[in-house]
Amino acid sequence: MTATDVRPGPVAAAVAKAPHPRRRLRFLPAVLFLVLLAAAWQLMATLLDFVLVPGVPAIVTEMVDIVSDGSFLDQLGITVLRVGLGFALAFVVAVVVGIAMGRNEFARRFFEPAVLLGLTIPGLVWALLCVIWFGIDLVNPVAAVALSSAPALMLQIYQGTRSVDPDLLEMAHVYRFSRRVTLRKLWLPALAPSLFAGARLGLSLGWKVIVLVEVFGMSSGVGYQLNNAFAAQNVAAVLAWTLLFAIVMAILEYGILQGLEKRVSRWRKAVSV
Amino acid sequence: MRLEGIGKTFVDARSGTPQQVLADFSLTVEPGELVAVVGASGTGKTTLLHVVAGLVQPDTGTVETGDPRLGIVFQQPRLLDWLSVRENITLACHDGAKADEVLAAVGLTEYAGSYPTVLSGGQRQRVAVARAFAVEPDLLLLDEPFSALDELTARKLRLLLQDLWMQRPRTGLLVTHNPLEAALLADRVIVLAGRPARIAAEYRVDRERPRSAEDPHLFELHSQIVAAL
Numbered sequence: 001m002t003a004t005d006v007r008p009g010p011v012a013a014a015v016a017k018a019p020h021p022r023r024r025l026r027f028l029p030a031v032l033f034l035v036l037l038a039a040a041w042q043l044m045a046t047l048l049d050f051v052l053v054p055g056v057p058a059i060v061t062e063m064v065d066i067v068s069d070g071s072f073l074d075q076l077g078i079t080v081l082r083v084g085l086g087f088a089l090a091f092v093v094a095v096v097v098g099i100a101m102g103r104n105e106f107a108r109r110f111f112e113p114a115v116l117l118g119l120t121i122p123g124l125v126w127a128l129l130c131v132i133w134f135g136i137d138l139v140n141p142v143a144a145v146a147l148s149s150a151p152a153l154m155l156q157i158y159q160g161t162r163s164v165d166p167d168l169l170e171m172a173h174v175y176r177f178s179r180r181v182t183l184r185k186l187w188l189p190a191l192a193p194s195l196f197a198g199a200r201l202g203l204s205l206g207w208k209v210i211v212l213v214e215v216f217g218m219s220s221g222v223g224y225q226l227n228n229a230f231a232a233q234n235v236a237a238v239l240a241w242t243l244l245f246a247i248v249m250a251i252l253e254y255g256i257l258q259g260l261e262k263r264v265s266r267w268r269k270a271v272s273v
Numbered sequence: 274m275r276l277e278g279i280g281k282t283f284v285d286a287r288s289g290t291p292q293q294v295l296a297d298f299s300l301t302v303e304p305g306e307l308v309a310v311v312g313a314s315g316t317g318k319t320t321l322l323h324v325v326a327g328l329v330q331p332d333t334g335t336v337e338t339g340d341p342r343l344g345i346v347f348q349q350p351r352l353l354d355w356l357s358v359r360e361n362i363t364l365a366c367h368d369g370a371k372a373d374e375v376l377a378a379v380g381l382t383e384y385a386g387s388y389p390t391v392l393s394g395g396q397r398q399r400v401a402v403a404r405a406f407a408v409e410p411d412l413l414l415l416d417e418p419f420s421a422l423d424e425l426t427a428r429k430l431r432l433l434l435q436d437l438w439m440q441r442p443r444t445g446l447l448v449t450h451n452p453l454e455a456a457l458l459a460d461r462v463i464v465l466a467g468r469p470a471r472i473a474a475e476y477r478v479d480r481e482r483p484r485s486a487e488d489p490h491l492f493e494l495h496s497q498i499v500a501a502l
Contacts, residue, residue: 171351174326174343175365175408185364189355267355267388 054236062240071225072244079214079221080248082138083206086145090202093146094153095195099187101154102161111154118151123209131217141213141221148209149202156201160194161187189264196261200253207249274302274325274341274412274444279334280469281320294320295331296469302412307438307445309455311498312465318448321470322416325446344410344443346418350397352389358400359385366407375403378437395426399433406437413445420451428486431457439482452498456491457484464501474501 038056045055054062066072100107126147134140164187172182188195214223222245229237281295294317302308312318323329324336326343352361358381362372376382379399381392389397398418405413418434419427431454438445438458449455455462459478466473476494484491 167347167349167351168353170328171345171347173328174345174414175404176343177364181364185353185356189353265355267390 052233052235054239058236059239059243062234062236063244066237066240066244075220075222075225076245076248079210079223079245082141082213082221083145083203083210085138086142086210087149087199087202087206089142090146090150090153090206091199094150094157094198094202095191098154098157099161099191101158102164108158115151115154115158118147119155121148123148123205124212127209127212127216130213136217136219140217141210144209144213145206149205152205153198153202156194156198157191160191160198164190192261192264196257196264199257203252203257204249207245211245274339274446275337276300276321276325277335277337279321279324279331279336281317281324281329281331283320293469295324298334298470300463300472302444302446304444305442306460307413307443307447307458309447309449309459309462310465311449311452311455311462311502312470313502314450316465316468317470318450318465319416321465322414322446322448325412326414338412341411342408343412343414344405344408345414346398346401346405346416348417348421350389350394350401352397352400352404354388354390356388357386358389358392361389361400362404362407365404366409368407371407371409372403375407376400378406378440379403379433395422395430398422398426398430402430402434402437406441406443409441410443413443415445415447415449417449418447419454420449427454431486432483434458435483452502453486453491453495456494456498457486462494462498464498466502474498 042056045053097107097111101111102108123144126144130140130144130147134143168186168190169182172186177186210221211223211226214221215227218224222241226238226241229235229241277299279295279298280293282291282293284291298321300308300321310318310321320329324331325338326345327336352358353364356364359369359372359376362375363369366372373382373385376385379402381396381399381403384392384396389400392400398421402418405415415434419430422430435458447455447459452462456476456478462476462478463472464474464476465471474497476497478491478494480488480490
């Protein structure tokens with residue numbers, strides 16, 4: 001969904017109207033891809049017969065071990081907490097700055113260089129700098145995640161703000177909506193599509209950076225475990241941790257974010273009644 | 274409500290030439306009076322209304338409205354699509370009972386919990402009218418309220434507005450390009466013409482309410498207004 005898709009246009013109505021394919025059929029292509037990928041990998045591992053390219057059974061065994069000895073949930077919890085805090089910080093700052101940029105010419109010109117710089121600086125640089133500055137403190141991962149995801153969020157929210165209907169703002173002005181009501185009942189719902197698009201982008205950037213931070217400067221978390229596996233040249237463990245992490249991300253994205261978005265935009269569904 | 278010596282100049286965005294829409298314009302609306310401002314498009318009717326609503330600052334002159342509570346109906350309903358019809362109204366009037374009452378008055382009780390997106394254009398505009406009355410405004414502003422609707426729906430809504438006005442009289446300013454609408458609803462009709470806009474004609478409408486759109490007297494007045502345009 002693009003940032004400009006704020007108002008319920010005929011497109012949104014048409015999308016809501018489109019009949020869903022049957023549930024099983026919907027997942028079939030994705031499952032097919034994964035099965036083919038696993039098969040191809042296994043074929044490659046068998047043909048190469050090399051210790052650094054473990055087969056699918058070795059990777060699966062490693063995944064089962066990681067999950068069953070309880071270390072996965074512990075390490076994952078630590079990593080998710082860090083990402084969550086950093087992302088929450090970036091989100092709050094980005095909502096304030098993004099709306100300010102959309103509403104005020106000076107604010108836009110003032111923050112524009114920050115956003116452009118932020119978008120170009122690689123997450124790796126933030127990770128390194130934060131490790132140097134904050135060491136093993138919780139501030140380190142939180143700051144790194146916030147710094148690397150905030151610029152993209154700001155851009156999304158700024159663009160969303162520009163597309164909020166000025167007619168509605170006029171209406172709110174004439175009816176003297178309080179600042180709080182205008183923010184909660186007008187700005188946030190109107191910005192919801194941009195906020196969700198931003199949340200996706202921000203979280204995906206956050207995941208990438210947190211692993212780097214944990215590799216370089218932390219003594220816990222998924223990234224740290226990855227680094228351990230790497231140091232032991234245990235490729236199966238590296239792949240197992242990566243896959244498990246990816247599965248959790250997918251659950252967060254499809255289970256939680258999409259569910260939330262459906263809830264928030266349920267009024268769009270009403271169009272097709 | 275008194276406007277005194279209002280002047281407003283807009284700069285044309287493309288050519289950069291200043292366009293004086295209003296110059297030394299004065300208008301008084303007495304308490305309890307509904308004044309209609311009629312004029313061809315581009316004569317500054319809407320600018321006038323925006324000045325009164327505080328949406329546009331005049332370059333010169335004073336607006337004496339005594340900081341009234343405003344109710345406004347725009348050409349488009351301007352509802353928040355993600356809130357129910359009832360919430361749209363309570364957001365403006367902060368009073369649930371009041372919202373139910375005005376919804377009943379416009380015949381939309383059964384849609385109170387619906388999202389505006391399921392309503393027809395005419396129904397949505399009825400919600401906008403209900404919202405404007407729900408705030409019990411000191412000044413009711415109507416900016417081409419029915420011109421985006423088909424004629425049959427517009428006709429029904431004009432009569433509905435008349436009913437509401439009789440049940441809960443207010444002070445009002447109606448901006449329209451429809452002379453018959455002005456004659457039907459208003460106590461006084463002002464015809465704007467020229468640039469900057471001046472009052473080309475003024476008519477007092479002394480017919481008792483409820484009025485009928487078929488009233489020959491109103492049709493006569495309508496012809497006079499058309500002639501003055």
